Amino acid sequence: MRVLLVEDEAELRNPLEARLRREGYTVDAADNGRDGLFLGREYGIDVGIVDIGLPQLSGIEVIRQLRQAGKHFPILILTARGNWQDKVEGLEAGADDYLVKPFHVEELLARLNALLRRAAGWSQPLIECGPIELDTRSQTVCLQQQPIDLTAYEYKVLEYMMLHAGQVVSKSELTEHIYDQDWDRDSNVIEVFVRRLRKKLDPEARYKPIETLRGRGYRFVLKRAESSSAE
Template identity: 60%
Template structure:
């Protein structure tokens, strides 16, 4: 999953970057409102974490302008202000949730996961697709209640497909959402991951869980 973090406190920005990368997210950074707005409008993120007190354009205006330009990325606002009016203003601007500083890392991670699930129409932390179950809390996938031994990137590929079950997902889109920006988009590594997933999910070749649509990308088999 690819996230944007907009925060002008360089120490906190570094901490958030490390925390989220350690938890398997691909992270882009912005330290002012102008950059945050540009990145939101230019790139497709699974979630944006935006501090209200950004220099240049503040967080409220970043969110308002992004929503006016039809940016639908879920937004979690960070604020050091504990006044309820400012939380309401953030939500009215188009944010989806808020977190007041200081916060516990575990709460931030839980809110990030919940917002990404909701944006995909999934309220339940466990997502079932036929005999395949994705547990977004434990970050594991089971097949007929048996836990699969997946690498971190195999899990990320399957997680993205299961959070977008009706969508045809291109190799480029998958790469952008599981790797940092400088990764080689022409690499065949996604094909390798999908091939491994097919073997682990369908060793007998009967389930056919991941469809390939030639020239378009991948999609979960809707007949699972």
């Protein structure tokens, strides 16, 4: 999943960016509002973290302009303690949640996880589609309750497709959401990941969880469990 991080304080931004990457996120980071707005407009962002007090362009204005540009990814705003006006203004501008500084990174990660799930229509951390279960908290996958060993990028591809189960996902969309902007993006690598996932998730070709749509991309076709879907 791709995170937009817009925070001008380097002592917060740098360790937070490093932690997000360790957690498996792809991160686009900016230290001012103008650059943050550019990244949010140009790249396939899944969730945003935007500080309110930014140089060049305020966090409120960044959010407002992203929404006006038709960007609907969930946004978590960072605010100073006790400044309730910022929280209200941020939410009214289009933010989805807020976190007050200082905060524990574990809480921020939990809120990001929840925002991503809800944006995709899931209510619980455990994503269930047929016999396949993916836990977004522990980043583990099971087939018929037996653990499946996936590489980091195999997991990223599967997580994105399961969160968007039933939807067509193009190769370019997958590369946009799992790779950093400065990486060489080869769509053939996506084919390799999908081929590996099919072998690991469906070794006997019983379920056929990932459908290929020629010229369009892939679709995760196993039905969502009712208990995991949002009301």
